[in-house]
Amino acid sequence: MNFIEDLIQLIKEKKSVVCMGLDPRLDNKGEIPQFLIEELEEPNKIILEFNKILIENAKDLIPVIKPQIAFYEKYDALDALKETIKFAHKNDLLVILDAKRNDIGSTSEAYAYSMFKNLNADACTINAYLGFDGVKPFLEYNEKGVFILVKTSNPSSAEFQDLFSIRLEEIPNNVIEYKVEGKILKRNYIQLSELIYDWSNKLEKFSNFTNLGVVVGATYPQELRKVREIVKSSFILIPGYGAQGAQAKDIKNGFYENGLGGIVNSSRGIIYAYHQNEKFSQENFGKASRDKIIKMNKKINKEIMN
Amino acid sequence: MNFIEDLIQLIKEKKSVVCMGLDPRLDNKGEIPQFLIEELEEPNKIILEFNKILIENAKDLIPVIKPQIAFYEKYDALDALKETIKFAHKNDLLVILDAKRNDIGSTSEAYAYSMFKNLNADACTINAYLGFDGVKPFLEYNEKGVFILVKTSNPSSAEFQDLFSIRLEEIPNNVIEYKVEGKILKRNYIQLSELIYDWSNKLEKFSNFTNLGVVVGATYPQELRKVREIVKSSFILIPGYGAQGAQAKDIKNGFYENGLGGIVNSSRGIIYAYHQNEKFSQENFGKASRDKIIKMNKKINKEIMN
Numbered sequence: 091m092n093f094i095e096d097l098i099q100l101i102k103e104k105k106s107v108v109c110m111g112l113d114p115r116l117d118n119k120g121e122i123p124q125f126l127i128e129e130l131e132e133p134n135k136i137i138l139e140f141n142k143i144l145i146e147n148a149k150d151l152i153p154v155i156k157p158q159i160a161f162y163e164k165y166d167a168l169d170a171l172k173e174t175i176k177f178a179h180k181n182d183l184l185v186i187l188d189a190k191r192n193d194i195g196s197t198s199e200a201y202a203y204s205m206f207k208n209l210n211a212d213a214c215t216i217n218a219y220l221g222f223d224g225v226k227p228f229l230e231y232n233e234k235g236v237f238i239l240v241k242t243s244n245p246s247s248a249e250f251q252d253l254f255s256i257r258l259e260e261i262p263n264n265v266i267e268y269k270v271e272g273k274i275l276k277r278n279y280i281q282l283s284e285l286i287y288d289w290s291n292k293l294e295k296f297s298n299f300t301n302l303g304v305v306v307g308a309t310y311p312q313e314l315r316k317v318r319e320i321v322k323s324s325f326i327l328i329p330g331y332g333a334q335g336a337q338a339k340d341i342k343n344g345f346y347e348n349g350l351g352g353i354v355n356s357s358r359g360i361i362y363a364y365h366q367n368e369k370f371s372q373e374n375f376g377k378a379s380r381d382k383i384i385k386m387n388k389k390i391n392k393e394i395m396n
Numbered sequence: 397m398n399f400i401e402d403l404i405q406l407i408k409e410k411k412s413v414v415c416m417g418l419d420p421r422l423d424n425k426g427e428i429p430q431f432l433i434e435e436l437e438e439p440n441k442i443i444l445e446f447n448k449i450l451i452e453n454a455k456d457l458i459p460v461i462k463p464q465i466a467f468y469e470k471y472d473a474l475d476a477l478k479e480t481i482k483f484a485h486k487n488d489l490l491v492i493l494d495a496k497r498n499d500i501g502s503t504s505e506a507y508a509y510s511m512f513k514n515l516n517a518d519a520c521t522i523n524a525y526l527g528f529d530g531v532k533p534f535l536e537y538n539e540k541g542v543f544i545l546v547k548t549s550n551p552s553s554a555e556f557q558d559l560f561s562i563r564l565e566e567i568p569n570n571v572i573e574y575k576v577e578g579k580i581l582k583r584n585y586i587q588l589s590e591l592i593y594d595w596s597n598k599l600e601k602f603s604n605f606t607n608l609g610v611v612v613g614a615t616y617p618q619e620l621r622k623v624r625e626i627v628k629s630s631f632i633l634i635p636g637y638g639a640q641g642a643q644a645k646d647i648k649n650g651f652y653e654n655g656l657g658g659i660v661n662s663s664r665g666i667i668y669a670y671h672q673n674e675k676f677s678q679e680n681f682g683k684a685s686r687d688k689i690i691k692m693n694k695k696i697n698k699e700i701m702n
Contacts, residue, residue: 158499160503160504160510163506163507164507164509164514166514190498190499190523191496192496192498193466194548197466197467198466200464200466200467201469203470204466208469208470217498219525219545219556220548220550221550221554221555221557222555223551223553244501244526246527246529246530247526249528250527251527253561253563254562254564255560255584256581261560266582266622267580268582269581270579271578272575272576274575275562275574275575277572278556278559280573285555313572
């Protein structure tokens with residue numbers, strides 16, 4: 091396999107750039123249906139059954155799923171995660187594991203091993219605050235995909251990511267404040283995008299894309315357009331569609347004219363769709379998610395194919 | 397319990413600011429002793445036994461340990477991690493779980509639950525690239541400690557953390573480049589330190605410190621001094637001592653004159669000490685680590701008490 095090649099092929103086959111986020115939540119009403127919780131009792135069983143039904147209802151409609159590992163860790167359900175990934179692969183779906191791991195090089199190696207060998211994910215998300223040392227061990231799995239957080243979908247993402255910054259190589263380390271005159275500054279997430287562009291340029295391309303992607307929230311459409319211009323050979327994973335408030339027109343900026351270049355994730359909006367639509371009982375949560383994906387595909391394809 | 401109160405008390409009782417990093421590595425010679433691997437075979441058993449012997453040899457000498465979760469994930473050894481944390485607590489040691497987790501708010505909640513409820517860590521490390529949204533769920537566990545990555549110990553940490561930046565609130569989102577005249581810029585890790593100082597100021601203080609700490613690598617002593625001046629009420633977790641090349645004089649800048657304000661982590665330097673010292677056979681790896689800690693305490697106390 092090669093993540094980006096396979097992704098592009100599946101996008102074309104299924105005519106979809108939608109990614110289904112598998113974020114199992116067991117705590118509140120409107121999350122995993124009560125009948126599954128009562129019937130199966132144990133979190134690993136509940137979550138796996140929930141995911142399998144979602145996958146069966148989505149497999150012909152989408153190229154990829156994105157489990158959020160935080161929830162599997164919370165419920166001690168890493169077995170369900172492993173089985174979900176296996177089941178997704180059997181059903182012609184790729185898996186991006188959302189883990190946002192980051193550490194120094196020798197530790198990042200261990201994380202990369204967990205993501206790609208133990209869990210057999212096809213791609214994962216990482217955080218590059220530590221610079222290239224911590225990114226490299228993930229890229230060494232040539233055939234796997236890596237998505238670096240650039241501009242996140244949450245309200246406080248501006249706090250640090252939107253600072254205006256500049257690289258001033260000539261200043262000694264011990265100088266921490268510096269007065270600049272007439273210099274062009276760029277926001278931090280733009281600086282990081284430029285670093286990623288450089289890293290990506292050293293990697294092999296498949297249909298103009300490398301296996302190094304980025305994450306930009308659908309909740310920031312203007313920022314998405316700017317990042318699209320910089321990371322020319324990267325796919326953009328675009329979360330925040332649906333429950334976080336972004337709509338189809340907001341994600342258009344992440345795509346090239348040929349409809350490639352992005353994938354749009356929705357988690358709660360798809361998997362708990364039964365709760366937002368009276369037409370579906372909790373027993374029909376799978377059909378509700380299928381119905382939601384069909385509508386999402388239609389809306390998004392209309393935007394990105396124009 | 398209250399993490400920072402307990403930490404300060406243990407530092408005073410044991411006259412030590414050393415943190416033992418428990419990073420089990422099974423792959424190469426000079427890591428976990430071969431006799432344990434052969435005798436116990438299963439990673440969970442090998443790692444737990446290795447950690448128990450290290451803890452027994454260190455318990456009267458240090459206040460805190462820091463397991464790096466990446467390695468427990470790599471070897472599918474989360475049971476060994478849980479048991480190690482229990483054993484550390486029984487032996488009068490606090491536990492900082494090095495996990496560098498980060499996500500949007502609703503997902504950070506799940507991570508905080510894993511760290512503090514499932515695994516029962518007393519503190520954990522996190523990455524604040526996403527801003528306060530992702531930090532808050534960890535701080536909601538009032539009695540637990542949180543250490544935010546500020547300036548990491550690895551060679552490429554400058555790549556992003558050392559950019560010079562400025563907060564320009566008045567500029568609209570869609571402006572990504574901006575020419576500045578006569579403005580004072582500060583390095584990114586300094587900007588983040590200032591944010592953390594603001595967040596910390598809203599928390600309760602115990603002996604002048606809050607439960608919100610930072611991470612600054614011992615490999616960057618000048619940067620450590622600057623961060624110490626900013627995050628006045630935060631403890632600094634200082635990794636990179638030993639195997640990564642930093643020495644006792646390098647960490648002095650992280651401490652106040654009363655010897656408080658920092659803890660110094662060494663992982664490989666302590667736990668694989670038997671491999672660097674011919675005096676000790678592999679069977680005596682625990683004694684070798686004890687010997688190493690005694691020397692570290694002496695060297696570090698000499699620096700920070702002057």
